[in-house]
Amino acid sequence: MAPIDVRLVGVTKRFGDTLAVDHIDLEVESGEFFSLLGPSGCGKTTTLRMIGGFEQPTEGRIELQGEDVTWLPPYRRNVNTVFQNYALFPHLNVYDNIAFGLRRRRVPEREIRARVAEMLRLVELTGFEKRRPSQISGGQAQRVALARALVNRPAVLLLDEPLGALDLKLRKQMQVELKRIQQEVGITFIYVTHDQEEAMTMSDRIAVMNRGRYEQLGDPESLYERPASRFVAGFLGVSNLLPAILDGTVGDYAVARLRDDTPVRIPRGQTAGLSRIEVGVRPEKIRLREPDEPVPDGHNTLTGVVRDASYMGVSTSYIVEIRGGARLTVYEQNVERATRSELWRPGEEVRLSWSPDHTFVVPVEDDRSSDEEVPAA
Amino acid sequence: MAREAAVTELAGPRLGWLDRFARVFDRYLLLIYTGFAVLYLMLPIFVIALFSVNDPIGRSNVAWRAFTLKYWLDPFGVPGLFDAVATSLKIAFASTVVATALGTLIALALVRYQFRGAGATNLLIFIPMATPEIVMGASLLTMFVAIGRPPFFPLNELTILIAHIMFNISYVVVTVRARLVGFDRHLEEAAMDLGANEWATFWRVTFPLILPGIIAAALLAFSLSIDDFVITNFTAGRTVTFPMYIWGAARIGIPVQVNVIGTLIFLVAVGFVALSVVLGRRRA
Numbered sequence: 300m301a302p303i304d305v306r307l308v309g310v311t312k313r314f315g316d317t318l319a320v321d322h323i324d325l326e327v328e329s330g331e332f333f334s335l336l337g338p339s340g341c342g343k344t345t346t347l348r349m350i351g352g353f354e355q356p357t358e359g360r361i362e363l364q365g366e367d368v369t370w371l372p373p374y375r376r377n378v379n380t381v382f383q384n385y386a387l388f389p390h391l392n393v394y395d396n397i398a399f400g401l402r403r404r405r406v407p408e409r410e411i412r413a414r415v416a417e418m419l420r421l422v423e424l425t426g427f428e429k430r431r432p433s434q435i436s437g438g439q440a441q442r443v444a445l446a447r448a449l450v451n452r453p454a455v456l457l458l459d460e461p462l463g464a465l466d467l468k469l470r471k472q473m474q475v476e477l478k479r480i481q482q483e484v485g486i487t488f489i490y491v492t493h494d495q496e497e498a499m500t501m502s503d504r505i506a507v508m509n510r511g512r513y514e515q516l517g518d519p520e521s522l523y524e525r526p527a528s529r530f531v532a533g534f535l536g537v538s539n540l541l542p543a544i545l546d547g548t549v550g551d552y553a554v555a556r557l558r559d560d561t562p563v564r565i566p567r568g569q570t571a572g573l574s575r576i577e578v579g580v581r582p583e584k585i586r587l588r589e590p591d592e593p594v595p596d597g598h599n600t601l602t603g604v605v606r607d608a609s610y611m612g613v614s615t616s617y618i619v620e621i622r623g624g625a626r627l628t629v630y631e632q633n634v635e636r637a638t639r640s641e642l643w644r645p646g647e648e649v650r651l652s653w654s655p656d657h658t659f660v661v662p663v664e665d666d667r668s669s670d671e672e673v674p675a676a
Numbered sequence: 677m678a679r680e681a682a683v684t685e686l687a688g689p690r691l692g693w694l695d696r697f698a699r700v701f702d703r704y705l706l707l708i709y710t711g712f713a714v715l716y717l718m719l720p721i722f723v724i725a726l727f728s729v730n731d732p733i734g735r736s737n738v739a740w741r742a743f744t745l746k747y748w749l750d751p752f753g754v755p756g757l758f759d760a761v762a763t764s765l766k767i768a769f770a771s772t773v774v775a776t777a778l779g780t781l782i783a784l785a786l787v788r789y790q791f792r793g794a795g796a797t798n799l800l801i802f803i804p805m806a807t808p809e810i811v812m813g814a815s816l817l818t819m820f821v822a823i824g825r826p827p828f829f830p831l832n833e834l835t836i837l838i839a840h841i842m843f844n845i846s847y848v849v850v851t852v853r854a855r856l857v858g859f860d861r862h863l864e865e866a867a868m869d870l871g872a873n874e875w876a877t878f879w880r881v882t883f884p885l886i887l888p889g890i891i892a893a894a895l896l897a898f899s900l901s902i903d904d905f906v907i908t909n910f911t912a913g914r915t916v917t918f919p920m921y922i923w924g925a926a927r928i929g930i931p932v933q934v935n936v937i938g939t940l941i942f943l944v945a946v947g948f949v950a951l952s953v954v955l956g957r958r959r960a
């Protein structure tokens with residue numbers, strides 16, 4: 300296992316009555332692209348600012364490469380930050396902005412020249428040395444901010460929604476760019492975002508945060524395929540959740556019964572220690588068939604009526620109401636039914652089926668108020 | 677231009693006298709208004725400058741007689757004037773330096789930190805600006821007399837300096853604070869993030885960014901100090917500043933040299949303004 304670059308032990312931050320960060324334990328490995336993902340106000344920025352040294356935790360300890368830095372000021376920590384609004388120094392040109400950190404460390408001017416030039420090459424801004432921050436575009440400012448931080452060769456780079464101010468196209472482009480730069484320099488990145496797609500495409504691991512804690516931590520695939528809570532299931536993409544009761548096992552699968560007694564198979568490992576559950580399945584895993592068409596052996600199957608169909612080009616999104624009234628979202632690639640006239644129509648009866656391996660389980664939370672924050676499935 | 681063309685087109689050939697008047701009015705009103713305003717502001721200064729090259733008979737320099745440069749070549753040719761100007765400059769300089777330094781620090785504290793008494797301090801800062809000078813001068817005099825011992829009594833240059841620093845601080849705080857309110861704190865965090873300690877952060881980031889505000893405050897303080905008469909008159913004792921010299925001289929006739937010095941001060945001030953405009957342009 301790679302050495303640990305950043306370790307948070309029981310870190311808590313209170314602002315008066317607000318509990319911004321609530322006993323977080325976290326370990327980020329060296330060289331990792333680690334994301335903190337969560338809705339607005341969940342404590343992502345606060346967590347990042349504590350690692351950077353701009354806030355002190357109310358409780359707990361922060362270690363950087365094994366050294367306790369909880370009470371060290373920002374300028375004594377081997378981390379650098381890319382701020383959300385970039386925070387470029389308006390009175391300095393691009394060159395002097397990037398050289399700022401090296402000058403504070405009394406690096407000889409000759410070496411500074413070489414390193415700044417190298418950074419400008421890395422972020423593809425050679426020739427912009429003399430420009431003022433007010434004379435460059437948002438995307439360029441973002442890259443200057445990145446260069447200004449990276450030129451110091453920190454152990455860890457902290458990024459707080461660095462692409463938040465950019466338009467969608469530039470954002471996508473910068474995501475690829477950022478990932479490339481991270482792989483090129485091999486520095487640990489801790490990346491804050493509330494954009495799940497951004498976190499999924501870039502990260503090695505993601506901590507999904509909610510109300511000052513993280514609900515689940517893992518690589519993008521396991522978070523998506525096996526979300527551990529309602530919140531994670533709803534925050535990362537769309538998911539269909541149906542209340543169910545566990546009822547025995549069949550082979551490698553546990554069986555749960557829905558409200559109307561329909562059995563649903565679930566990979567056995569997921570149900571350990573749970574009693575009240577909801578079974579979940581992602582919309583793209585479900586197949587729609589004619590009610591009398593056969594379904595592969597062992598697949599979970601339900602019948603329902605199409606309530607809505609929205610054609611989206613690549614795929615079509617259906618809302619299907621099953622017996623008992625629950626509504627499921629289903630995505631179908633527009634391959635077999637490619638033209639609009641061939642799509643399922645509202646009112647048509649359909650059979651839904653999916654592989655039991657694509658079924659996941661989340662515990663029913665007693666704290667119903669958390670439902671409000673789950674984006675509509 | 678485009679707008680005018682559009683108007684012409686719409687109105688066509690039947691442009692009434694009212695429309696024509698409105699157009700002329702529209703076009704020249706601002707110009708005329710500005711012309712009058714500038715004239716109003718500049719006329720007294722022009723008269724001062726004009727009479728600095730007059731060659732009057734006797735003591736009264738109020739009627740134009742003949743052009744001469746002799747007073748410009750000998751600006752301190754009347755007894756006491758040089759000392760008065762020197763005293764004024766000395767006090768203006770010292771009070772500007774002290775008030776700018778203290779006022780900037782107060783502004784920083786007021787904007788940056790929440791502390792007990794911040795609200796009261798904000799209010800107190802306004803009092804010297806809001807109080808009539810005559811009241812302030814009188815109460816300062818009362819205070820110094822009540823203390824009744826050196827270095828505050830008898831009154832001297834130090835008491836004038838104390839008074840000037842006091843009212844200047846208020847103006848400095850207000851000016852610098854305006855510059856600080858829009859200041860992005862992330863810039864200072866970024867500096868610290870890049871390895872600058874508090875000291876380096878202040879001098880490398882905070883100070884250069886609020887410098888225009890500090891310079892504006894210093895210029896304001898200097899000009900307030902150099903022409904203050906009312907408060908100075910109460911706190912001066914036997915000391916004579918430039919405004920007090922003029923006041924004293926006015927009773928028997930103001931010497932032409934006063935016009936020379938006045939014009940010089942004006943030119944220096946204009947020079948400063950021009951310099952700041954040029955610097956500002958180059959920066960932008």
Ligand SMILES: Nc1ncnc2c1ncn2[C@@H]1O[C@H](COP(=O)(O)OP(=O)(O)OP(=O)(O)O)[C@@H](O)[C@H]1O
Pocket residue numbers: 314317318319337338339340341342343344345346493
């Ligand atoms: N300086 C502060 N004083 C008081 N409360 C604060 C302060 N900073 C943050 N908070 C509160 O702490 C909570 C977490 O804030 P934080 O900025 O970490 O959220 P975030 O996850 O970064 O949200 P966003 O995605 O909107 O940036 C919020 O409820 C916020 O109001």
Ligand SMILES: [Mg+2]
Pocket residue numbers: 343344345
């Ligand atoms: Mg934030």
